Amino acid sequence: MPELAEVETVKNILKEKILNKKIKSVEIIYSKIIESDLDEFKKILINNEFIDIKRKGKWLIFELKDHYLLSHLRMEGKYFIKNSNDPIIKHEHIIISFNDNTDLRYHDTRKFGRMKLIKKEDLPNTIEIQKQGKEPFDETLTKEYLFDKFKNKRIPIKTSLLDQEIISGLGNIYADEVLFASKINPLKEAKELTLEECQNIIINSQKIISKAIEMGGTTIRSYTSSLGVKGQYQNYLKVHKRENMPCEKCGNKIKKIKVGGRSTYFCDQCQK
DNA sequence: AGTGCGACCCGAACGC
DNA sequence: TGCGTTCGGGTCGCAC
Numbered sequence: 001m002p003e004l005a006e007v008e009t010v011k012n013i014l015k016e017k018i019l020n021k022k023i024k025s026v027e028i029i030y031s032k033i034i035e036s037d038l039d040e041f042k043k044i045l046i047n048n049e050f051i052d053i054k055r056k057g058k059w060l061i062f063e064l065k066d067h068y069l070l071s072h073l074r075m076e077g078k079y080f081i082k083n084s085n086d087p088i089i090k091h092e093h094i095i096i097s098f099n100d101n102t103d104l105r106y107h108d109t110r111k112f113g114r115m116k117l118i119k120k121e122d123l124p125n126t127i128e129i130q131k132q133g134k135e136p137f138d139e140t141l142t143k144e145y146l147f148d149k150f151k152n153k154r155i156p157i158k159t160s161l162l163d164q165e166i167i168s169g170l171g172n173i174y175a176d177e178v179l180f181a182s183k184i185n186p187l188k189e190a191k192e193l194t195l196e197e198c199q200n201i202i203i204n205s206q207k208i209i210s211k212a213i214e215m216g217g218t219t220i221r222s223y224t225s226s227l228g229v230k231g232q233y234q235n236y237l238k239v240h241k242r243e244n245m246p247c248e249k250c251g252n253k254i255k256k257i258k259v260g261g262r263s264t265y266f267c268d269q270c271q272k
Numbered sequence: 273a274g275t276g277c278g279a280c281c282c283g284a285a286c287g288c
Numbered sequence: 289t290g291c292g293t294t295c296g297g298g299t300c301g302c303a304c
Contacts, residue, residue, distance in 0.1 A: 003297070003298095006297085058298080072298085073297095074298045074299070075296070075297055112298065112299080113298095114299090162299095164299085171297055172296085173297060174297095240297095262297095262298095263295085
C-alpha cells in the first residue's frame with residue numbers, strides 16, 4: 001500500500017488519534033523491525049508522548065519530546081488503533097500502549113518495515129531522511145531539476161521515478177500512472193527525456209498524488225489499508241493492475257512487462 | 273558513479 | 289482438492 005499518498009493518509013488519521021497521550025508500555029514481538037537498541041527504544045518511549053506526526057517521502061516521523069521515531073512501512077506495514085484488551089493477532093509486531101487503554105499496533109505481514117529512534121538534533125545527519133529527493137509538491141521541483149538529474153542516467157525512466165533521491169514518494173503504482181498520464185514509455189532512457197516531458201511528469205505527479213490523497217490512497221489485493229480505512233484510488237487507476245484491459249484513451253490492450261525487476265503496466269499505443 | 277540483482281519475509285494467486 | 293511455484297505496493301548491500 002504505502003506510497004506518498006498512503007503514508008500521508010496514515011499520518012493524518014494517526015494525528016487525530018494518538019497525539020498527546022502518555023505512553024504506558026511498549027511490547028516488541030518481532031525485534032528486527034527496530035533498528036535502535038531495544039532497551040533504549042522502550043526506555044525513551046515509555047512515559048513519553050507523541051507531540052506531532054510529520055512525513056518525508058514515504059517516511060513517517062513521529063515527534064516525541066526530545067526524539068523522533070522514524071517509521072517506514074515498506075511493502076505492507078500498517079498501523080492500527082485497538083483497545084489494549086484486544087488479543088494480539090498474527091503479524092502485530094510492535095505494541096505501543098497508551099494510558100487510556102488504547103494501543104497503537106504496528107502490523108506487517110512481510111516484516112519489511114523499519115523503525116528507528118533518533119535524537120532531534122540528529123535529524124540533519126540522518127541519512128534515511130536527508131537523502132530523500134524533492135517531494136512532488138515542492139516548488140523547487142522544476143523541470144530543470146529533473147532534466148539535470150536524468151541527464152546522465154541510461155536506466156529506464158520508470159526505474160528513475162522509483163529513485164527516492166530524485167523525486168521522493170512515488171512507488172510502483174503511481175510511477176506507472178504518472179508515465180501513462182505523461183504519455184512516456186516506461187522503458188525510455190531517463191537521459192532521453194525532454195524538458196517538456198520532465199514538466200509533464202511533475203504536473204501529473206501532482207495531479208495523481210493529490211487525487212490519491214483525496215481518495216485516501218489505493219487499496220489493492222482486496223485488503224484494508226492502515227487503520228482499517230480503505231483507500232479508493234484503485235478505482236481511478238488507468239494502467240496499474242489492468243493487464244489486457246482496454247486503454248481508456250485508445251482501446252488498446254494494456255501491457256504488463258518487467259522494468260528493473262518491477263512489474264510495469266502501460267499502453268504501447270499511447271506511450272511510444 | 274552508475275547499474276543490476278539477490279536478499280529480506282510471508283501469503284495469495286497461479287499452474288498442474 | 290492438493291501441492292509446488294511464482295509473485296509482490298520497497299529498499300538495501302554488494303559486485304561489476
